[in-house]
Amino acid sequence: MAASLVPKIYRSANKPTWCPGCGDYGVLEATTRALATLQVEPHRVAVVSGIGCSSRFPIFLNAYGFHSVHGRVLPIATGLKVANPELTVLAVGGDGDGLAIGAGHFPHAARRNPDITYIMMDNSIYGLTKGQISPTSRLQQRSSTTPWGNVDRPLNPVAMAVAAGASFVARGVSWAVAELADLIRQGIEHRGFAFIHAVSPCPTFNNTLAQIKPRVAPLPQGYDPTDPVRAFELALHTEALHTGVLYREPETIPYEERLAALEPPTVQDRQTFLQSLIDAYR
Amino acid sequence: MQPIDLVFRFGGESGEGVISCGEIFAQAAARAGREIYTVRTFPAEIRGGHAVYQVRVGDDLLLSQGDRVDVLVAFNGEGYEKGLPDLRPGGILVCDGDQVTPDPSFDGTAYPIPFTTLARDQVGSLRAKNMVVLGAVAELFDLPREVLFSLVAQRFARKGEEAQEANRRALEAGAAYVRDHVTKQDPYRIGTGPHTGRVVLSGNEAVALGALAAGLTFFAGYPITPASDIMENLVRWLPQVGGRLVQAEDEIAALAMVLGASFGGARAMTATSGPGLSLMVELLGLASAAELPAVVVDVQRAGPSTGMPTKEEQGDLNLAVWGAHGEGPRIVLGATSVADAFQTTVQAFDLAERYQCPVIVLSDQFLGFRKASVAPPPVDEIRPSYRILARRNGAYRRFQLTESGISPAAVPGMVGLQHVITGLEHDEFGRPAYDPARRTQMMAKRARKMALAAQEPGMTRRWGHPEPVLGVLGWGSQEGVIREAVARANREGYRVAALHTRMLWPLPHGEIRAFLRQVKAVLVPEVNFSGQFANLLRTQFTIEPHRLTKSDGLPFRPVDIYEKIKEVYPDGR
Numbered sequence: 001m002a003a004s005l006v007p008k009i010y011r012s013a014n015k016p017t018w019c020p021g022c023g024d025y026g027v028l029e030a031t032t033r034a035l036a037t038l039q040v041e042p043h044r045v046a047v048v049s050g051i052g053c054s055s056r057f058p059i060f061l062n063a064y065g066f067h068s069v070h071g072r073v074l075p076i077a078t079g080l081k082v083a084n085p086e087l088t089v090l091a092v093g094g095d096g097d098g099l100a101i102g103a104g105h106f107p108h109a110a111r112r113n114p115d116i117t118y119i120m121m122d123n124s125i126y127g128l129t130k131g132q133i134s135p136t137s138r139l140q141q142r143s144s145t146t147p148w149g150n151v152d153r154p155l156n157p158v159a160m161a162v163a164a165g166a167s168f169v170a171r172g173v174s175w176a177v178a179e180l181a182d183l184i185r186q187g188i189e190h191r192g193f194a195f196i197h198a199v200s201p202c203p204t205f206n207n208t209l210a211q212i213k214p215r216v217a218p219l220p221q222g223y224d225p226t227d228p229v230r231a232f233e234l235a236l237h238t239e240a241l242h243t244g245v246l247y248r249e250p251e252t253i254p255y256e257e258r259l260a261a262l263e264p265p266t267v268q269d270r271q272t273f274l275q276s277l278i279d280a281y282r
Numbered sequence: 283m284q285p286i287d288l289v290f291r292f293g294g295e296s297g298e299g300v301i302s303c304g305e306i307f308a309q310a311a312a313r314a315g316r317e318i319y320t321v322r323t324f325p326a327e328i329r330g331g332h333a334v335y336q337v338r339v340g341d342d343l344l345l346s347q348g349d350r351v352d353v354l355v356a357f358n359g360e361g362y363e364k365g366l367p368d369l370r371p372g373g374i375l376v377c378d379g380d381q382v383t384p385d386p387s388f389d390g391t392a393y394p395i396p397f398t399t400l401a402r403d404q405v406g407s408l409r410a411k412n413m414v415v416l417g418a419v420a421e422l423f424d425l426p427r428e429v430l431f432s433l434v435a436q437r438f439a440r441k442g443e444e445a446q447e448a449n450r451r452a453l454e455a456g457a458a459y460v461r462d463h464v465t466k467q468d469p470y471r472i473g474t475g476p477h478t479g480r481v482v483l484s485g486n487e488a489v490a491l492g493a494l495a496a497g498l499t500f501f502a503g504y505p506i507t508p509a510s511d512i513m514e515n516l517v518r519w520l521p522q523v524g525g526r527l528v529q530a531e532d533e534i535a536a537l538a539m540v541l542g543a544s545f546g547g548a549r550a551m552t553a554t555s556g557p558g559l560s561l562m563v564e565l566l567g568l569a570s571a572a573e574l575p576a577v578v579v580d581v582q583r584a585g586p587s588t589g590m591p592t593k594e595e596q597g598d599l600n601l602a603v604w605g606a607h608g609e610g611p612r613i614v615l616g617a618t619s620v621a622d623a624f625q626t627t628v629q630a631f632d633l634a635e636r637y638q639c640p641v642i643v644l645s646d647q648f649l650g651f652r653k654a655s656v657a658p659p660p661v662d663e664i665r666p667s668y669r670i671l672a673r674r675n676g677a678y679r680r681f682q683l684t685e686s687g688i689s690p691a692a693v694p695g696m697v698g699l700q701h702v703i704t705g706l707e708h709d710e711f712g713r714p715a716y717d718p719a720r721r722t723q724m725m726a727k728r729a730r731k732m733a734l735a736a737q738e739p740g741m742t743r744r745w746g747h748p749e750p751v752l753g754v755l756g757w758g759s760q761e762g763v764i765r766e767a768v769a770r771a772n773r774e775g776y777r778v779a780a781l782h783t784r785m786l787w788p789l790p791h792g793e794i795r796a797f798l799r800q801v802k803a804v805l806v807p808e809v810n811f812s813g814q815f816a817n818l819l820r821t822q823f824t825i826e827p828h829r830l831t832k833s834d835g836l837p838f839r840p841v842d843i844y845e846k847i848k849e850v851y852p853d854g855r
Contacts, residue, residue: 012702014713041697042700043694043695043696043697043698043699043700044694044695046545046546046694048542058702059702059704059713059714061702062700063700064545064692064694064695064700064701064702065700065701065702065703065704065712066542066545066572066702066703066704067702067703067704067705067706068538068541068568068572068704068705069564069565069567069568069705072534072535072538072565075502075530075531075534075535075536075538075539075542076538076539076541076542076545077542078528078539078542079500079502079528079538079539079540079541079542079543079544079546079548079550080542080543080545080546080694081542081546082500082526082528082539082543083499083500083526083542083543083544083546083547083548083550084543084546084547084548084693084694084695086695087546087694087695104531104532104535105531105535105538108530108531108535256526259521259526259528260526262521263521264521264522266522267521267522267523267524268522268523269523270494270497270523271661271662273519273522273523274491274494274495274661275661277491277494277519278481278491278658278659278661279481279658281481281482281483281487282313282479282480282481282482282658
């Protein structure tokens with residue numbers, strides 16, 4: 001492996017279609033830096049996404065990309081990783097994609113624990129459809145579908161990930177690219193399902209940068225990321241938005257390895273095996 | 283050795299072992315060298331309700347479950363009452379003498395045997411009743427004893443010596459009662475027949491074996507009646523050849539996993555029933571647009587909605603062919619028999635890979651659950667294709683515009699062929715592109731694949747009169763019953779022929795058109811309410827077929843179709 005893979009190698013010729021100032025530029029930059037740090041060759045990387053502004057992500061990358069349908073990024077990425085475990089598989093998408101239409105898949109990906117890194121770009125709004133509330137929009141938030149204010153309480157993505165048994169849970173913010181790149185790098189290196197909550201404000205429909213910035217805080221001194229109860233506590237403490245690795249299960253076996261290790265251990269020649277099966281129906 | 287053609291029906295309370303009694307009886311008859319054809323119905327509930335297992339035992343190739351019942355085996359009063367209307371005049375009744383007293387007007391031969399008493403007093407367990415019945419029926423109809431006993435021992439091999447001993451005692455109790463107390467008054471014997479070396483498979487088993495033979499490496503599914511046992515078999519088999527199976531959280535996830543795996547290079551499939559296929563519709567469109575091979579088996583059941591989960595219907599043709607927003611390439615195949623279910627599944631993988639599109643295989647409850655004796659499928663002749671792969675050659679165009687519409691694919695991991703696939707309309711490189719010219723080109727490219735697929739050989743089967751005036755056009759699991767009805771009509775002088783279509787979308791236009799040119803009238807029998815295949819033929823060939831439809835949850839009998847042939851037959855014989 002030549003040590004010549006710089007971040008821009010992972011960018012395709014396609015220019016991002018995001019608005020100027022969109023947080024997703026920072027996440028894209030952080031992702032290419034993480035891949036460059038790991039020196040993983042572009043043809044060994046597969047990036048799956050759903051639908052939404054942030055789900056355009058794979059189109060802007062030089063890797064194998066699968067821009068799919070709304071909400072199904074995690075089962076697609078799971079199938080891909082199980083079928084082709086040599087690949088570095090990233091799953092990306094927004095809060096609407098992952099927590100509204102696709103929320104049913106989130107706990108199952110977490111509990112199965114395939115070795116994929118799921119980056120959720122959270123802007124708490126639907127951007128591509130021009131400004132409707134999302135599952136992480138705050139109470140009272142006004143939008144084109146909540147003209148008198150939002151009455152649905154927001155979901156807490158990090159708490160959900162911990163509760164569902166994700167074996168790696170981190171939070172970063174789109175404007176702190178170096179830290180986010182390091183979190184994504186750790187997520188990729190983690191053997192199992194890594195959830196990265198990437199707070200990524202939308203300057204066009206929900207410009208929360210000024211409100212969020214003061215709430216961002218590092219993890220407390222001496223924080224132990226292997227304690228899920230402590231991680232959950234911290235996640236619920238929403239006045240401060242802690243960034244870093246909130247939870248990491250020290251020893252995990254990825255889903256695809258568990259499947260490969262199932263009884264029976266012997267892999268037989270398909271034709272011989274098939275013949276023996278057919279003979280058993282005589 | 284006498285040629286035979288006998289229909290046995292076992293009926294009783296679900297949970298009493300009616301189904302397993304019938305299954306063992308059928309398999310033993312097949313091992314004894316007879317052809318068998320079974321039908322199984324049972325209530326959706328695990329326990330309670332009426333269960334029926336019907337076995338036709340014969341020597342000719344059996345095409346249907348038959349028109350009438352020759353031997354009714356009633357486990358209880360309900361089995362007697364519900365079975366009696368289908369018993370032929372002068373038929374044979376074997377019943378639990380403890381629970382059933384045949385009506386004085388019964389005109390056939392009755393063998394009341396105290397099954398309940400025998401099970402309780404001689405075996406010590408009412409749960410053994412089905413084995414007592416089996417032993418008695420086998421003795422009564424001369425099913426070879428050694429075949430039966432060894433089959434039962436084999437089936438319960440894992441249950442331990444105590445259970446095996448109880449089974450032997452129960453079989454023997456039934457047999458001994460018949461020997462000592464029953465005088466045989468009918469001429470029917472199963473004995474041994476010429477058809478040795480058969481395998482006894484259900485449609486669902488044939489699908490699972492076919493998938494394995496076709497090189498399946500990834501399966502994801504969600505449990506649903508009547509498709510679950512495809513997954514249950516494959517979960518035991520796939521790991522033994524290095525494949526993987528995932529039980530998904532719902533059917534949407536199942537097909538999503540399949541598409542992810544297919545993108546990753548796997549030969550991938552899922553199996554479901556109508557409610558699951560409904561959920562998969564959006565992802566089928568993605569597979570069409572992103573040009574991903576995938577096989578989706580739909581074991582149809584009676585709809586709409588939850589409908590009748592354990593009952594027969596060919597009700598999902600519209601959904602399989604038209605269920606989509608927008609228009610994209612997909613292939614729909616109909617499995618026609620147990621033997622054909624194996625072949626059709628193999629072919630589904632071949633077509634999915636060659637045309638890089640989703641292939642839906644329509645089976646149904648009747649075919650999925652029924653067992654038939656078939657020649658062992660030849661496993662060494664199967665060479666399914668794999669998608670044509672690209673070579674590194676300049677900038678890679680995943681969706682290259684070609685004459686056939688088929689573009690060389692690349693699997694993640696291949697050096698230098700990185701690209702993106704998407705459900706958005708795209709250019710040759712896979713980049714989103716909505717301009718009218720490229721959109722038009724892409725739609726035409728994908729449509730070219732289907733124009734080519736419509737010319738696949740062997741997608742119809744024809745039999746009957748060489749110069750027909752009436753044509754019977756059928757699809758799916760009703761092939762055998764149509765064939766039997768047409769043969770009967772031919773014997774009686776009707777110039778009728780049948781054309782059975784195996785590929786339901788795109789339709790094999792050439793073969794169907796040639797057939798239509800020959801006939802004056804067309805009859806389309808199908809197990810659904812409105813005549814979905816008739817409607818499809820009407821739109822594609824501007825014909826007005828006669829329809830024979832039913833939606834009562836049961837398959838046709840040959841006589842149903844035969845009577846309709848006579849009714850619609852043009853200008854006399």
